[in-house]
Amino acid sequence: MKRILITGAAGFLGSHLCDRFIKEGYYVIGMDNLITGSIKNIEHLFKLEQFEFYHHDVSKYIHVPGQVDYILHFASPASPIDYLKIPIQTLKVSSLGTHNILGLARAKKARVLVASTSEVYGDPTVHPQNEEYWGNVNPVGPRGCYDEAKRFMEAMTMAYNNVHGLETRIIRIFNTYGPRMRLNDGRVLPAFIGQALRGEDLTMFGDGSQTRSFCFVDDLVEGIYRLLLSDYHLPVNIGNPDEITIKEFGEEIIKLTGTNQKLVAKPLPKDDPKQRQPDITKAREILGWEPKVSRAEGLKITYDYFKNLSADELNHVEHRAFDFYQKA
Numbered sequence: 001m002k003r004i005l006i007t008g009a010a011g012f013l014g015s016h017l018c019d020r021f022i023k024e025g026y027y028v029i030g031m032d033n034l035i036t037g038s039i040k041n042i043e044h045l046f047k048l049e050q051f052e053f054y055h056h057d058v059s060k061y062i063h064v065p066g067q068v069d070y071i072l073h074f075a076s077p078a079s080p081i082d083y084l085k086i087p088i089q090t091l092k093v094s095s096l097g098t099h100n101i102l103g104l105a106r107a108k109k110a111r112v113l114v115a116s117t118s119e120v121y122g123d124p125t126v127h128p129q130n131e132e133y134w135g136n137v138n139p140v141g142p143r144g145c146y147d148e149a150k151r152f153m154e155a156m157t158m159a160y161n162n163v164h165g166l167e168t169r170i171i172r173i174f175n176t177y178g179p180r181m182r183l184n185d186g187r188v189l190p191a192f193i194g195q196a197l198r199g200e201d202l203t204m205f206g207d208g209s210q211t212r213s214f215c216f217v218d219d220l221v222e223g224i225y226r227l228l229l230s231d232y233h234l235p236v237n238i239g240n241p242d243e244i245t246i247k248e249f250g251e252e253i254i255k256l257t258g259t260n261q262k263l264v265a266k267p268l269p270k271d272d273p274k275q276r277q278p279d280i281t282k283a284r285e286i287l288g289w290e291p292k293v294s295r296a297e298g299l300k301i302t303y304d305y306f307k308n309l310s311a312d313e314l315n316h317v318e319h320r321a322f323d324f325y326q327k328a
Contacts, residue, residue: 001025001026001027001050002025002026002027002069002070003026003027003028003029003066003067003068003069003070004021004026004027004028004029004068004069004070004071004072005029005031005064005068005070005071005072005104005110006018006021006028006029006030006031006071006072006074007031007032007058007071007072007073007074007075007097007101008031008032008037008073008074008075008076008115009028009030009031009032009037009042009053009074010030010032010034010037010038010039010041010042010053011032011036011037011038011041011074011075011078012041012078012176012178012180012181012182012217013074013078013115013173013176013217013220013221014030014032014037014041014072014074014075015037015041015042015180016178016180016217016218016221017072017074017221017224018030018042018045018051019045020221020225021225022045022048022050022051024225026050026070027050027051028045028050028051028052029051029052029053029054029064029068030042030045030051030052030053030054031053031054031056031058031062031075032053032054032055032056032075033055033056033057033058033075034055035057035077035086035089036077036078036079036082036182036185038182041180057093057097058073058075058093058097058100058101059089059092059093059096059097059100060096060100061100062100062101062103062104064104064108067108068104068105068108068110069108069110069111070110070111070112070113070228071101071104071105071108071110071111071112071113072112072113072115072224072228073097073098073101073112073113073114073115073153074115075093075097076090076093076094076097076115076146076149076150077089077090077093077146078117078146078185079182079185079186079187080143080146080186080187080269081185081186082185082186083143083145083146084142084145087145087146088145090145090146090149091145091148091149093149094149094150094152094153095149095152095153095156098114098152098153098156098157099156101114102156102157102160102166102168105160105166105167105168106160106164106166110167111167111168111169111228112157112166112167112168112169113168113169113170113171113224113227113228114153114154114157114168114169114170114171115171115173116150116153116154116170116171116172116173116235117146117147117150117172117173118172118173118174118175118237118239118276118278119137119143119146119147119150119273120135120137120147120150120151120154120172121133121135121136121137121273122135122136122137122138122147122271122273123136123137123271123272123273123274124136124273124274124275124276127275127277128241128243128277128278128279129237129276129277129278129279130237130279130281130282131172131234131235131236131237131279131282135147135151137151138270138271141270141271142269142270142271143270143271143272154170154235157170158170161233167233168233169227169228169230169232169233169236170233170234170235170236171223171224171227171235171236171238172235172236172237172238172278173220173238173239174213174215174237174238174239174240174276174277174278175187175188175189175212175213175214175215175239175276176214176215176216176217176220176239177189177190177214177215177216177217177298177299177302178216178217178218178298178301178302178305179217179301179302179305180217180305181302183306183309188204188212188246188249189214189249189253189302190306191203192249192250192253193253193257193302193303193306194306195261196253196254196257196259196261197257197306197307199259199261200261201261201262201263201264202250202253202254202261202262202263202264203264203266204246204247204250204263204264204265204266205246205265205266205267205268205269205272206246206265206267206268206272207247207265208245208246208247208248208250208263208265209245209246209247209274210245210246210268210272210273210274210275210276211243211244211245211246211274211275211276211277212243212244212246212249212276213239213240213241213242213243213244213276213277213278214240214242214244214249214295214298215238215239215240215291216240216291216293216295216297216298216301216302218293219240219291219292219293220238220239222289222292223236223238223283223287223289224238226287226288226289227283227287230286230287232282232286232287236282236283236286236287237278237279237280237282237283238278238280238283238289239278239280239291240278240291240295241277241278241279241280242291242295243275243276243277244295247263250263251263252295252299253299256299256300256303257303
């Protein structure tokens with residue numbers, strides 16, 4: 001049985017990856033310090049013989065006994081609210097944490113895939129964004145702690161590939177959504193749905209003309225699985241190129257939830273990307289991958305998940321998250 005270590009295992013994406021690799025017959029070792037992840041996302045796995053969990057911070061020395069064939073490095077705050085609150089931890093997990101993971105991979109002779117992000121492109125001057133675009137990032141702005149941490153992670157990963165011949169893979173993840181997202185993390189989709197369910201107006205930044213491209217989590221996991229098992233070591237965009245403005249997206253959420261709320265505009269935060277759309281030519285050609293789940297289908301699944309949350313879960317929201325984001 002192949003053994004895979006998944007960092008950030010209790011997070012939104014990490015927990016879905018645990019599910020997928022257990023389904024594929026792997027022995028899964030989950031690791032998470034639970035700073036943004038939740039045990040609830042993986043508690044259904046604790047009864048399984050092919051799963052174990054380490055409550056550990058990857059920014060500190062990592063020891064995993066026994067064979068490790070693959071590593072997925074997904075430990076990182078991924079939402080603006082999180083990384084604006086804990087910028088130092090965000091920088092450390094993608095620098096020190098990545099160094100530790102790469103060292104472990106080298107010692108175990110494991111193949112490692114690191115989770116980068118479309119944020120390495122910053123506020124792009126190229127549209128759609130392809131992997132050859134180097135980005136337009138403000139290293140000292142409020143988002144720099146996340147953007148530059150991921151850019152460093154890519155550089156460190158490539159250095160281990162070039163110097164040590166380590167088998168590495170780099171995925172650049174575009175906006176992803178689905179069950180197990182947190183309502184209070186400041187990302188647009190759970191924020192909109194949470195506000196709709198609580199009967200609040202939907203908060204959008206700017207005039208809503210900025211664009212995003214939303215990929216359902218099952219499609220993303222399939223892309224990650226294919227990239228890990230491929231022979232390609234350079235960055236690959238994985239996302240859904242179906243672009244939509246934030247205003248149009250808010251209107252879709254209002255229609256989906258059947259509420260009477262309106263969209264309320266607030267000033268656009270500093271360095272907030274105006275456009276986001278992946279060029280997935282490489283994913284199509286190298287991995288034979290493209291998204292299958294339509295936004296309408298994915299949103300219904302996600303909305304049904306949020307509707308079934310308890311009242312406590314629904315109302316346990318940092319109502320000043322938007323103000324915090326604006327001031328940062």
